[in-house]
Amino acid sequence: MKHFFIAIIILIALSSFDSVKTAKITDPLVNKTDSIVVKNLFNSGLNSGKSYQWLDYLSNNIGGRLSGSLQAQQAVEWGEKLMQDLNFDKVWLQPVMVPHWVRGEKEIAYFTVNKIKYDVAICALGGSVATPKNGVSGEVIEVNSLEEAEALGEKLRGKIVFFNRPFDDTLIETFKAYGGCVDQRGAGAKVTGKFGVLGVIVRSMTNSIDNFPHTGAMGYGDIPENEKVPAAAISTVAANLLSEKLKENPTLKFYFKQSCETLPDAPSFNVIGEITGSKYPDKYISVGGHLDSWDLGDGAHDDGAGIVQSIEVLRLFKLNGIKPKHTIRAVLFMNEENGLRGGRKYAEEAKNNNEIHMAALESDSGGFTPRGFSFDATGKNSELIKSWKSLLAPYGLHDIDKGHTGADIGPLKSETITLVGYRPDSQRYFDYHHAATDTFDKVNKRELELGAASMASLIYLLDNYLE
């Protein structure tokens, strides 16, 4: 009850002071009980955390789990059983139909200059069509943007378009560099298909200069079937080499072959576990990540980390005897990578069932050391979250700002909900993102556990103060 009154006082105070005055009254908000609970969540999360061993199993015993695959189904069963074994109050599967794209045989690509053949590392982009059975071969036109490609228009006919705009390494947040490049991957084929190109190859979305192609979703929008051309990612090492060789030999021929295809939609599930609220059982706060991953690595950072952290949040609540006021749900979303069907289905069902979602937290930026949280909330709740800064700072959580929260929770957006994204350090994320290098050995145990404890602390505070 004490927390309830404090929250009321705070909310009144926050709504009637200007920002400067608010800053002065924020410290009393962080009361001693909160400070102790947060410390206990971190202590137990670091002394007896389970997320790392769960992630080991998910990554190494199940592995990459693209929507519609056998591994995705195994991950569903694993998540359901794990949460049942943890004795959550309720655990269930929420059916959802998902796209079912398969990569097929390993892709092949090379180009030849002065009789020297350069094999290059590529992979089909998710959602792409295959090349003809014997592959495609053609001259290459290198461009740096969708606009540049469109401007070339008919000059692209019969060519392979090579999108090669690199990450801007000067951006401290690597997600911003990603955001500045990923249109090439998403829409490169869509905007050039109408010019009769043979195919599209896209520089991998990474800061790293490595020999791993990084896959990811692409789309054709509503263009005619006959304009859909194959699209592949090329490693940054190969992209640099190709670009260099093109300067010397603009008419060199590039060959690639891929046999991917889109099968009919497949049945799958979101996996949901909950601790029923003690005061508001019909009001919900969710914490989640996505259970599907790309197929090249084992999806440890993207997003196995978010999955095990979300389940760990509920385990830490039980372990510490925290009886939440609201119902707290761990939601393992299916199909974030190539469809977002799970996120949409969850929001749709929430609406159908008249569930009141107070807040949703997503972890989908890797299992790295904590930096903070991004949020999207009403003015009142924004101030509330900001008031926790001094409480969270000792745990490395300094970046508490408005910003992007999470793809899966996006469909829950309403005028009242508080959406939050867990924001770990971003420096290494795109080294592994969507590549064969996204594997369990890239995850540090303490970093993963600190993330889970950070998320548990935020869910505790949201549960305690949201009204």
Place this chain on the structure above:
Amino acid sequence: MKHFFIAIIILIALSSFDSVKTAKITDPLVNKTDSIVVKNLFNSGLNSGKSYQWLDYLSNNIGGRLSGSLQAQQAVEWGEKLMQDLNFDKVWLQPVMVPHWVRGEKEIAYFTVNKIKYDVAICALGGSVATPKNGVSGEVIEVNSLEEAEALGEKLRGKIVFFNRPFDDTLIETFKAYGGCVDQRGAGAKVTGKFGVLGVIVRSMTNSIDNFPHTGAMGYGDIPENEKVPAAAISTVAANLLSEKLKENPTLKFYFKQSCETLPDAPSFNVIGEITGSKYPDKYISVGGHLDSWDLGDGAHDDGAGIVQSIEVLRLFKLNGIKPKHTIRAVLFMNEENGLRGGRKYAEEAKNNNEIHMAALESDSGGFTPRGFSFDATGKNSELIKSWKSLLAPYGLHDIDKGHTGADIGPLKSETITLVGYRPDSQRYFDYHHAATDTFDKVNKRELELGAASMASLIYLLDNYLE
């Protein structure tokens, strides 16, 4: 299309984090020029940084470089030539005699329980004496502290003492956990030698549960020669196993053998390069790390990272056309690990030559993502450094507090000098610290470069504002 759309949202959302635009100019000291210079240092450090390729060479072509070794001498020559090639105004070697301890043959250790032999991973601690040629074998007494061992007194006679107090994983800063345990390694042999023990084995100083022994310095103080017993680190996996087996079989016998020895002191050098000050050429600001490392890994994080970052600071100054007021020195200290002779020699020579050292910055906490700086300064200069918080925060540098700065720069301590330690994220450091796992592949290029740019920014600010 969905992902393209999401990317746009991300781009918009993240634009609010743009470092320079949102840096609040709250202090008159932090003016717009500073903000631009810092941004330029980061831009050039991230777009054309050299530290990573230098570290690749130092780690992979020279490798572990314990004081007195051939590799340490090669590292001296490499550092001198590199700074000459970079056209620093002055580059020279400062002679210093260093301890010359050698590990000898690979250590052997095992214990036997119920006729099952358990081989365990150990390594001699730096400075330890050897075991007798055929090793030592004896019962084991496990203790958790120096005090517990001393209290046992004569009960230790003829036994092997096993110091097994683990890191406190609940401490967010791992250096604090290290500080809470390292007395066992440093003084375990010194305090138990007088009781006629056969030897000392110490749990490795790491949060990680792994099978790598982590070496490090130990000392005998001024105890008599005949009380000096061999001391070794044991991996945490082996320590846990031994502890478990001791509970069942308190009289099990442990065997270990090591052939390390201390040779006569050897000649070596600090390596110093400088850019001469434009206004105060006879006043100095130094930036450094230590060139020596332990011998088990290649010393990439400890402290190859600090070395290449320090040289990079001066290169970034030249690249950006910054003409410092004070003379800026990169100091590659020799022998931090097992003697601190380089740090002492540098301070001694500075005193002999009446050099006025305004400030010294050390990077010796690994090449990880930036978190901040610790400092030790007068009240006025403490306030000055704190006034840069808003300028540095957009680069992840939030932790700007008084604290430990660096071992090598400690001897420079005076009433007026400003000492600063670069503080990267500490979560992964002790996974690798002093172990065979401290290798180049554990270093992330962006994290290393962000550290160098952080250090360059701090040196720029110190140069600009210290009077």
